[in-house]
Amino acid sequence: MKTFYITDAGKVRDHNEDSVTIVENEEGSYLMAIADGMGGHSAGEVASSIAINYLGKHFKETFKKMTKVDAVNWIRDAVNEINTLIFEHEKDHPESKGMGTTLVMSILTKDFLLFGNVGDSSGFVMKDHNLHKVTYDHTLVNLLVSAGELTKEEASVHPKKNVLMKALGAAPDVDVDIFDCDMEVTEILLSSDGLTGMLDREGIEKVLTGEGTVEEKVLKLVRKANNRGGTDNISVAYLVRSEEGEEE
Numbered sequence: 001m002k003t004f005y006i007t008d009a010g011k012v013r014d015h016n017e018d019s020v021t022i023v024e025n026e027e028g029s030y031l032m033a034i035a036d037g038m039g040g041h042s043a044g045e046v047a048s049s050i051a052i053n054y055l056g057k058h059f060k061e062t063f064k065k066m067t068k069v070d071a072v073n074w075i076r077d078a079v080n081e082i083n084t085l086i087f088e089h090e091k092d093h094p095e096s097k098g099m100g101t102t103l104v105m106s107i108l109t110k111d112f113l114l115f116g117n118v119g120d121s122s123g124f125v126m127k128d129h130n131l132h133k134v135t136y137d138h139t140l141v142n143l144l145v146s147a148g149e150l151t152k153e154e155a156s157v158h159p160k161k162n163v164l165m166k167a168l169g170a171a172p173d174v175d176v177d178i179f180d181c182d183m184e185v186t187e188i189l190l191s192s193d194g195l196t197g198m199l200d201r202e203g204i205e206k207v208l209t210g211e212g213t214v215e216e217k218v219l220k221l222v223r224k225a226n227n228r229g230g231t232d233n234i235s236v237a238y239l240v241r242s243e244e245g246e247e248e
Contacts, residue, residue, distance in 0.1 A: 001024075001030065001239055001240070001241060001242055002213075002214045002239070002240045002242065003022045003030070003032075003214065003237075003238065003239045003240075004022075004214045004215045004218045004237075004238055005020045005021065005022050005032070005218070005235075005236065005237040005238065006020070006218055006219065006222060006235070006236055007019065007020045007192075007233065007234070007235040007236075008194075008222045008226070008230075008233065008234045008235070009233055010194055010225070010226060010230035010231065010232050010233050010234050011226050011229060011230030011231070012229070012230060012231045012232070013232065013233055015045070016045065016233045017036065017037035017038065017039075017044030017045045017047075017048055017233055018034065018035065018036050018037065018045075018048055018192050018194070018233040018234075018235040019034070019035045019037070019045070019048035019049050019051065019052035019053075019235075020033070020034045020035075020052065020190075020192075020235045020236075020237050021033055021052050021055070021056045021237070022237050022239065023055075023056045023059050023060060025059060025060050025063055025064070026060075026064075027063075027064060027065075027109070028109075028110065029063060029107065029108065029109040029110075030106075030107070030108045030109075030239060031055065031056065031059040031063070031105065031106075031107055032105060032106045032108075032188060032190050032237045032239060033051070033052055033055050033056075033103065033104070033105040033106075033190070033237070034052075034102075034103075034104050034105075034121050034190045034191065034192050034235045034236075034237055035047070035048035035049075035051040035052050035101045035102060035103045035121070035168075036048060036101060036102040036119065036120075036121050036192040036193065036194070036233065036235070037049075037099065037100070037101045038099065038100050038101065038102075038164075038167065039096065039098050039099030039100060039169075043095070043096040043098070043099035044099060044100075044101065046089065046093075046096060046099060047086050047089075047096075047099040047100055047101040047168070047169055048101045050082060050085050050086055050089060050101075051082045051086075051101050051103050051168060054078070054081065054082050054085060055078060055082070055105065058078055058081075059107075062074070063107070066109070068111070068112045068114070068180070071107055071109070071112065071114055072114065072178055075105070075107070075114065075116040075176060075178055076176060076178070079103065079116060079118065079168065079174055079176040080174065082103070082168055083168045083169065083172075083173075083174045086099065086100065086101070086168055086169035087169065087172065090169070099169055100167040100168055100169030100170050101119070101167060101168050101169060102118060102119025102120055102121045102164070102167055102168070102192070102193075103116070103117070103118050103119060103121065103168055103176075104116070104117045104118075104119070104121035104122060104123050104135055104190050105117075105123075105190070106123055106188050106190060108188065108239065108241075111183075112180070112183070113125075113180075113181040113182075113183060113185065113188070114178060114179065114180055114181070115134050115135055115177075115178065115179040115181065116176050116177065116178050116179075117135040117136065117138075117176065117177045117179070118138065118166050118167060118168055118174060118175075118176050118177070119137075119138055119164055119166055119167050119168075120137040120138060120139050120162075120164060120193045121135075121190065121191065121192045121193060121235075122135055122137070122190065122191050122192075122193070122195075122196050123135040123179070123188070123189075123190050124188070124189040124190075124191075124201075124204070125181055125185040125187065125188055125189075126185060126186050126187035126188075126189070126205075126208060126209075127184055127185045127186065129209050130205070131189070131201055131204060131205035131208060131209075133201060134179050134181060135177065135179065136177060137193075138164060138165045138166035138167075138177075139161065139162070139163060139164060139165060140160050140161075140163040140164075140165060141155035141158045141160065141161045141163075142155065142165075143165060144158075162193070185241075186240065186241055187208065187238070187239065187240050187241065188238070188239045189204070189208065189236065189237070189238050189239075190235075190236070190237040190238075191204075191221075191234075191235060191236050191237075192232070192233060192234065192235040192236075193232060194225060194230075194231075194232035194233045194234035194235065195221060195222070195225050195234050195235070195236055197225075197231065197232060198224070198225035198226075198228040198229060198230070198231070198234075199221065199224055199225055199228070203224070204221065207220050207221050207224065208238075214238055214240050217238065218236045218238050221234075221236055222234050222236060
């Protein structure tokens with residue numbers, strides 16, 4: 001596998017509330033995760049750090065010999081635990097009240113590929129040189145599009161397009177979307193909405209199918225998002241599966 005991840009403050013925000021990681025465990029399974037914090041006054045970055053730090057450590061310590069069903073339950077339990085940790089932090093730190101975070105994650109083992117998502121950070125896969133979005137954004141405008149009250153074009157310029165319907169830290173109970181992907185995919189990309197707000201799927205696909213190393217492509221995505229305004233923090237995690245027989 002070849003992997004690279006980065007988080008960038010962007011051009012407008014004076015601090016970065018995103019957290020990102022890629023972790024490999026001793027079985028050769030991979031966890032990728034991005035959390036986009038909210039709450040301001042440093043509370044957002046605390047919430048996103050709680051999510052990513054817990055996930056990385058928990059994955060290395062406990063994700064072993066899991067079936068797909070085990071892994072689905074592991075994702076649900078981990079998300080619930082992170083939600084609890086955020087509420088516990090708020091109790092001890094009243095100044096952080098109202099903090100929360102989105103979370104998108106993927107787990108790749110030799111047998112299966114799963115995604116988990118809460119909020120509007122995105123998970124994509126590349127298959128046959130075509131980029132497909134796996135996750136569903138939990139936003140007000142997406143809800144209105146699903147209900148037939150807005151078109152996708154109207155949603156993209158709607159004044160409330162960033163209003164979230166789900167986030168960790170928003171309610172005592174959290175329902176994570178889990179997606180089961182086939183194993184034919186060659187690449188996995190996660191991003192915060194700081195990337196997808198500036199670049200559409202076609203724009204991202206063009207970079208990923210172009211020339212360059214894994215690291216160069218990620219840096220190019222961030223650069224393009226910044227060149228288009230960089231109005232939010234930008235985080236990207238990227239994994240390319242090695243060809244059979246290719247040296248890693």
